[in-house]
Amino acid sequence: MLRLTAAGARAIVDMSYARHFLDFQGSAIPRAMQKLVVTRLSPNFSEAVTLRRDCPVPLPGDGDLLVRNRFVGINASDINYSAGRYDPSVKPPFDIGFEGIGEVVALGLSASAKYSVGQAVAYMAPGSFAEYTVVPASIATPVPSVKPEYLTLLVSGTTAYISLKELGELSEGKKVLVTAAAGGTGQFAVQLSKIAKCHVIGTCSSEEKLAFLKSIGCDRPINYKAEPVATVLKQEYPEGVDVVYESVGGAMFDLAVDALALKGRLMVIGFISGYQSPTGLSPVKAGALPVKLLRKSARLQGFFLNHYLSKYQAAMEHLLELHSRGELVCEVDLGHLAPGGRFIGLDSIFRAVDYMYTGKNIGKLVVEIPHSVSSKL
Numbered sequence: 455m456l457r458l459t460a461a462g463a464r465a466i467v468d469m470s471y472a473r474h475f476l477d478f479q480g481s482a483i484p485r486a487m488q489k490l491v492v493t494r495l496s497p498n499f500s501e502a503v504t505l506r507r508d509c510p511v512p513l514p515g516d517g518d519l520l521v522r523n524r525f526v527g528i529n530a531s532d533i534n535y536s537a538g539r540y541d542p543s544v545k546p547p548f549d550i551g552f553e554g555i556g557e558v559v560a561l562g563l564s565a566s567a568k569y570s571v572g573q574a575v576a577y578m579a580p581g582s583f584a585e586y587t588v589v590p591a592s593i594a595t596p597v598p599s600v601k602p603e604y605l606t607l608l609v610s611g612t613t614a615y616i617s618l619k620e621l622g623e624l625s626e627g628k629k630v631l632v633t634a635a636a637g638g639t640g641q642f643a644v645q646l647s648k649i650a651k652c653h654v655i656g657t658c659s660s661e662e663k664l665a666f667l668k669s670i671g672c673d674r675p676i677n678y679k680a681e682p683v684a685t686v687l688k689q690e691y692p693e694g695v696d697v698v699y700e701s702v703g704g705a706m707f708d709l710a711v712d713a714l715a716l717k718g719r720l721m722v723i724g725f726i727s728g729y730q731s732p733t734g735l736s737p738v739k740a741g742a743l744p745v746k747l748l749r750k751s752a753r754l755q756g757f758f759l760n761h762y763l764s765k766y767q768a769a770m771e772h773l774l775e776l777h778s779r780g781e782l783v784c785e786v787d788l789g790h791l792a793p794g795g796r797f798i799g800l801d802s803i804f805r806a807v808d809y810m811y812t813g814k815n816i817g818k819l820v821v822e823i824p825h826s827v828s829s830k831l
């Protein structure tokens with residue numbers, strides 16, 4: 455049962471919003487909204503995705519929240535999703551975007567037991583690249599305010615937290631190698647490994663990123679454009695590294711396997727260097743893998759966040775706590791250094807995805823979704 459009728463839901467006004475837009479006639483929730491839709495399967499985001507301007511604003515069901523998105527997160531896998539690699543049985547058109555943060559503007563009766571209009575919530579659910587998204591209350595996370603920093607934890611933070619906790623077997627003094635260390639999820643792998651008192655080596659592609667990695671406690675940042683990673687690892691870590699948080703694939707994966715210590719473990723978090731290719735893969739020296747693992751009693755294990763959702767809520771709670779105590783930096787990149795400037799508005803998501811694939815983002819790439827002041831009923 456809905457707490458609100460369809461008409462009632464449209465008439466609910468978030469009070470903070472109402473204060474800002476008192477000149478509006480009628481409801482603060484428009485009938486129509488903009489959203490991004492995958493209209494053709496392709497890893498080329500701008501070929502695959504269309505900005506639709508006249509979509510109905512969805513209505514929340516009994517257990518749902520209608521969230522007005524204020525910030526949405528860009529993920530490397532947005533282009534895997536637009537290529538249909540997540541669920542090959544799904545055919546376009548379909549919604550896209552993994553995560554958002556915003557305010558509740560309407561909700562169903564069951565959802566109202568825990569949430570209210572105006573409340574700030576963050577969520578990981580499909581379809582966030584939209585002005586409004588319906589989110590099951592059961593998977594939303596209440597947050598103190600609509601700050602993009604909280605958004606960084608939803609996919610990127612929890613991926614690092616759960617994978618390292620479940621598979622990393624971290625303990626004091628272990629050597630951890632993090633690839634794409636200055637990015638959305640890499641920044642958390644670095645910091646959580648430091649919290650576990652490990653020695654952390656992180657790869658990145660620029661001096662700016664190197665400085666950022668130092669600032670979050672990375673012991674040995676390596677700018678792979680200035681120093682060959684394999685050589686640094688051989689010279690400075692002749693015994694090898696105990697844990698690898700590997701996101702890049704291809705040649706980086708190969709050299710990380712070679713750098714494993716006895717009984718070392720490599721977690722396959724991703725292989726971004728292949729995502730833009732038609733197969734989504736980047737070649738690795740697969741033939742040599744069994745012998746390399748056997749010789750070191752080493753382990754290779756995949757990690758996919760969707761398979762660990764039972765651990766999600768506890769991970770979010772702990773990450774929020776660490777951030778609130780000032781023990782976890784949540785670096786956000788809103789695009790102020792990107793060509794064309796800050797990412798503001800749904801149409802700038804195309805530019806933000808391109809920016810990520812130039813490898814320039816520092817921290818979590820985030821797009822702001824300002825509220826459309828012209829959306830009168």
Ligand SMILES: NC(=O)c1ccc[n+]([C@@H]2O[C@H](COP(=O)([O-])OP(=O)(O)OC[C@H]3O[C@@H](n4cnc5c(N)ncnc54)[C@H](OP(=O)(O)O)[C@@H]3O)[C@@H](O)[C@H]2O)c1
Pocket residue numbers: 528529530531609610613633634635636637638639640657658659660663701702722723724725726727728757758759760810811812813814815817818819
């Ligand atoms: N398994 C899971 O459940 C899960 C969840 C979230 C993310 N991930 C994975 O984590 C990795 C990072 O994702 P993210 O969303 O956090 O992105 P991100 O790290 O914020 O951005 C991507 C970074 O990857 C690096 N990179 C290396 N080679 C690249 C290439 N050929 N093209 C583009 N970038 C390249 C770049 O940094 P530098 O070159 O400077 O290092 C770039 O800034 C991806 O592999 C993603 O699939 C996996």
